[in-house]
Amino acid sequence: MNKAPLPLSDFDFFYPEDLLAAAPAEPRDHSRLLVVDRRTGAIEHRRFFEIGRYLRPGDCLVLNKTKVLSCRLVGRKSTGGRAELLILGRSGPCFRALGQKLKDGAIVELPRGENAKIVGSAKDGELLVKLSASDPDTYLEEIGLPPLPPYIIKARRMGNASPRPDSDHADKARYQTVYAEEPGAVAAPTAGLHFTRRLIDEIRGSGVHIAEIVLHVGLGTFKPVTAGDAALHQMLPEPYRVGAAAADAIQKTIQAGGRVVAVGTSVVRTLETLARRPEGLSPGEGESALYIHPGVDFKAVSGLITNFHLPRSTPLLLAAAFLGRERLLASYREAFKERYRLFSYGDAMLIL
Numbered sequence: 515m516n517k518a519p520l521p522l523s524d525f526d527f528f529y530p531e532d533l534l535a536a537a538p539a540e541p542r543d544h545s546r547l548l549v550v551d552r553r554t555g556a557i558e559h560r561r562f563f564e565i566g567r568y569l570r571p572g573d574c575l576v577l578n579k580t581k582v583l584s585c586r587l588v589g590r591k592s593t594g595g596r597a598e599l600l601i602l603g604r605s606g607p608c609f610r611a612l613g614q615k616l617k618d619g620a621i622v623e624l625p626r627g628e629n630a631k632i633v634g635s636a637k638d639g640e641l642l643v644k645l646s647a648s649d650p651d652t653y654l655e656e657i658g659l660p661p662l663p664p665y666i667i668k669a670r671r672m673g674n675a676s677p678r679p680d681s682d683h684a685d686k687a688r689y690q691t692v693y694a695e696e697p698g699a700v701a702a703p704t705a706g707l708h709f710t711r712r713l714i715d716e717i718r719g720s721g722v723h724i725a726e727i728v729l730h731v732g733l734g735t736f737k738p739v740t741a742g743d744a745a746l747h748q749m750l751p752e753p754y755r756v757g758a759a760a761a762d763a764i765q766k767t768i769q770a771g772g773r774v775v776a777v778g779t780s781v782v783r784t785l786e787t788l789a790r791r792p793e794g795l796s797p798g799e800g801e802s803a804l805y806i807h808p809g810v811d812f813k814a815v816s817g818l819i820t821n822f823h824l825p826r827s828t829p830l831l832l833a834a835a836f837l838g839r840e841r842l843l844a845s846y847r848e849a850f851k852e853r854y855r856l857f858s859y860g861d862a863m864l865i866l
């Protein structure tokens with residue numbers, strides 16, 4: 515039996531551009547929190563530091579401890595024009611990268627007298643780049659900027675979005691969760707940006723289990739959905755790892771009737787990927803290309819902390835699958851009315 519199509523246009527919406535957050539809230543846990551009852555759609559308005567009142571002893575809060583790479587390089591083309599490269603990972607002696615209007619043989623002049631030469635192309639529109647630095651990894655760590663989403667960079671240049679920091683370098687600390695440990699992401703797991711160490715300790719002290727997993731956020735997460743039937747979109751794989759301690763905590767929570775609350779869509783996809791294996795929620799590592807959209811069931815996750823997401827994006831479709839499309843979009847309309855700040859550096863939602 516053929517399934518009904520899932521029109522991509524159903525996941526499009528207008529949002530006030532002045533609500534786009536070009537900089538994060540300070541302190542981290544003072545961002546706003548829109549709380550939604552998954553069963554009724556009822557909404558409450560809180561601050562993120564109040565999230566503990568919605569978690570119960572015996573619940574398990576699952577964090578993604580991936581660390582964002584300093585992988586955005588800004589330089590000049592030989593013609594003098596600005597050029598940017600987003601380094602995605604290694605390919606032998608070269609790097610895979612994204613960059614606009616750069617052809618094979620082009621050279622991008624970088625700080626400290628170094629350069630990046632385009633030496634070929636890879637799959638999915640990626641470029642192959644050779645860095646002149648003798649130690650490219652150290653150079654990237656020292657010179658590279660955080661891979662902020664293009665809409666934040668554009669909003670800062672235009673000066674028409676909510677507060678901006680003095681320098682892109684300020685983002686090196688702020689576009690990173692306080693529990694980030696394992697380098698590998700080219701975009702932040704943004705739902706985790708609201709947590710402070712103190713808040714995590716308070717939640718743990720209340721009897722909530724804390725589990726940490728890794729999914730290195732990559733192109734799969736932010737590749738836009740373009741198929742007219744959104745169900746036909748295919749995710750690009752992203753590497754994950756779930757250790758024994760985390761798997762044990764999650765299994766025991768489920769067995770005891772507690773709730774598994776995912777901090778971000780990357781955690782959801784990791785746990786739901788494991789739950790679909792024959793061995794279930796046991797320790798494991800690999801790559802997840804699981805695409806969650808309305809019509810897909812949840813086997814492990816019973817609560818979700820997430821940010822507001824762009825139209826036609828895979829995180830938006832995942833949140834719609836979890837809450838229901840109509841309730842999700844109604845929640846977004848309420849957030850717009852109440853002037854919540856949007857997207858990666860914006861405010862948060864808790865769906866329980």
